[in-house]
Amino acid sequence: MTGLPRLLAHSSVAIAALLVTQPSQAQTDPAAGFPNKPIRMIVPFAAGGGNDIFARLVGNKAAEFLGQQFVIENRPAAGGRVAAEFVAAQPGDGYTVFIGASGVMSISAAVYPQLHYHPTKSFVPLSMIANFPLIMVGQTTIAAKTVPELVAYAKANPNKSNYGTTSPAFTISSELFKLKTGAPGVAIPLKSSAEMILCVIQEQCLFSISDGPPAIPQIKDGKVRAIAVTGSERSPELPDVPSMAEAGFPEVNTKLWSGMFAPASTPPAIVNKLQAAFSRAIRDPEVSGKLRGMAVNPGGGTSDEFRKMIDADIESYVAVVKAANLKFEQ
Secondary structure, eight states: TTTHHHHHHHHHHHHHHHHHHHHHHHHHHHHTTTOOEEEEEEEESOSSHHHHHHHHHHHHHHHOOOOOOOEEOOOGGGGGGHHHHHHHHHSSSEEEEEEEEEEIIIIIIHOOOOSSTTTTTEEEEEEEEEEEEEEEEEEEESSSHHHHHHHHHHHHOGEEEOOEEHHHHHHHHHHHHHHHHOOOOEEOSSSSSSHHHHHHHSSSSSSOOOOOOHHHHHHHSSSSEEESSSSSSSSSBTTTOOOOTTTTTTTTHHHHHHHHEEEEEEEEEHHHHHHHHHHHHHSSSSHHHHHHHHHHHEOOHHHHHHHHHHHHHHHHHHHHHHHTTTOOOO
């Protein structure tokens, strides 16, 4: 009988050791069991805009891979900067992610010296969703069908030459257009790029330089006229619409992007898990096909690639702001 207590003693030690090591292993692997509840996806613009559409499309697919749904929260204010500050201050537990557009991130970092966050210091860039040229749309009720005709109309009717904008991204694009063409134009601040298109439809804006997702359906329905796409190449979704370079204004070449971010304090193991899910979702044939249908180029690269692109982006926009002597109120 003397062997039995000894066996029980050894068993108790083994069980105690197992109980001690289990929490330790959990602490060293923060991604173990992640996610075990829904994840908030913060969109810094109103529902219906391009970034909101991206969030729902990519979020629904990534949810299949992670086994938890993404809950979309639209927080439009101050061109998206309020939402960015909110996410940057959230716990780095992986349960709050951010749809960061280039206007909120790299462009804001270039134009606001007192910005309360930094796109690659306050956040971990996870994966780029898409990059895309912008589309200049105009009213269908006036005769201006080309860029030179729109410029001529704006100069002849300066009191009607308004444009919609939701953030510095669209403001810089429109002001760059004005600088290079001599066209007048007064900015009308709006909450989403869908509202920018509606502003043109309702004839309150002469033009808007918008992202593709909210613009393409209205163009195809004949509610607005596509006048040009920024950059040097035509959009595959709008093969009959000339580029700004073809229209004679190659300097109007703004391209934007949207991507996924997490707070900077998020552990690398969770970052890797989120990045893998988002990248896989963006590369999914169904998702990438829908993205191309909105006149955007699907992303899906690595976190490090995305970070390097953003840092280079900031440098280039700083140069544009200085050259154009643009000033923005924060």
